[in-house]
Amino acid sequence: MLFAGPCTGLRGLLCLRTVRLVSQCGTRSNVIYTQGQSPEPRIREYFYYVDHQGQLFLDDTKMKNFVTCFKDKDFLSFFFTRLRRNESGRYQEHFPFLSLCGRERNFLRCDDRPLVFTHLMPALSGTKMGALRNGALGSGDTLQRLSFCWGGDKLSVPFQPESLYMHPGSGRVYHPCSEHLGGVGLIRSALAMELSPCFLYPPEAGQSGQPTHFLWAGQQHTLTNQLSGWFPPEDEDEPGEGGVG
Structure with missing residues (x-):
């Protein structure tokens, strides 16, 4: 479990690395991000993925299955009740939904539907x-x-x-x-x-x-x-x- 509770972020829990997103049709896109990146002072950005079974993952998780998905109901509730369309001007094409948690921006893409x-x-x-x-x-x-x-x-x-x-x-x-x-x-x-x-x-x-x-x-x-x-x-x-x- 990566989160102890909602809005705790991923500070110190992730190995920050640059990821080139692979779209669901299998072709590479040109969007590049780093988990936990800080485009502005005191702002952190994270990137997530929901599969067609409703399981939530960090987008760059290589093995996406029940073992690696998020399971804490408090965190899931906090994340999804704040989920909205991404109108931030950042990553809108590739991550069409956004869940805000204080100074954290949590971008989301999905296999079919976000819910x-x-x-x-x-x-x-x-x-x-x-x-x-x-x-x-x-x-x-x-x-x-x-x-x-x-x-x-x-x-x-x-x-x-x-x-x-x-x-x-x-x-x-x-x-x-x-x-x-x-x-x-x-x-x-x-x-x-x-x-x-x-x-x-x-x-x-x-x-x-x-x-x-x-x-x-x-x-x-x-x-x-x-x-x-x-x-x-x-x-x-x-x-x-x-x-x-």
């Missing part, structure tokens, strides 16, 4: 996901929440079943989030697979078409597909990436 929903939190303590799907809570319960970026109950939004959106090109599933975080959050693969049996499709399309409804907590929700407006039109024609999630 990734990782867990569905039951409305009642001890309630299992299967029971929720089967309508055990009845139609009036609205307390279910989606937790994001491994923050548990410190980072969550109300679950809106009707607002789920399955991208027709990639098959990934998305859910609304705050507009300052991009308006759309990705649902990580494991959770998307749990939710996939609840999608309903037109009889003539089978499961190869676009779902029209979502069956949840005893109700059949008509999908609004309003999130489609957040994706460029050309994205709709991209080939799939292995199905749901």
Whole structure:
């Protein structure tokens, strides 16, 4: 664990080195940074990356996996609740999001979306996901929440079943989030697979078409597909990436 708590920074914990960023498409860009660099007196800058499973890393971490990602929920909450679009004039093209922590600037890039929903939190303590799907809570319960970026109950939004959106090109599933975080959050693969049996499709399309409804907590929700407006039109024609999630 690199952080003892929020806003402690990385002073003395990192080997400062210059990094040439490799974009996710595999081509090298010309952006160069040094972790912990100080472009102005008493200002420090750090660079982070979020993968499609919602795990947060230092951007220059060579082996990105569960062992090397940040896990402290207090730090994750502090980082993501302060995350905004990067309008600082620095690194905007390569790190489109920025989390400010006092005199620290924490730049962020992402594999897909900066916010990734990782867990569905039951409305009642001890309630299992299967029971929720089967309508055990009845139609009036609205307390279910989606937790994001491994923050548990410190980072969550109300679950809106009707607002789920399955991208027709990639098959990934998305859910609304705050507009300052991009308006759309990705649902990580494991959770998307749990939710996939609840999608309903037109009889003539089978499961190869676009779902029209979502069956949840005893109700059949008509999908609004309003999130489609957040994706460029050309994205709709991209080939799939292995199905749901």
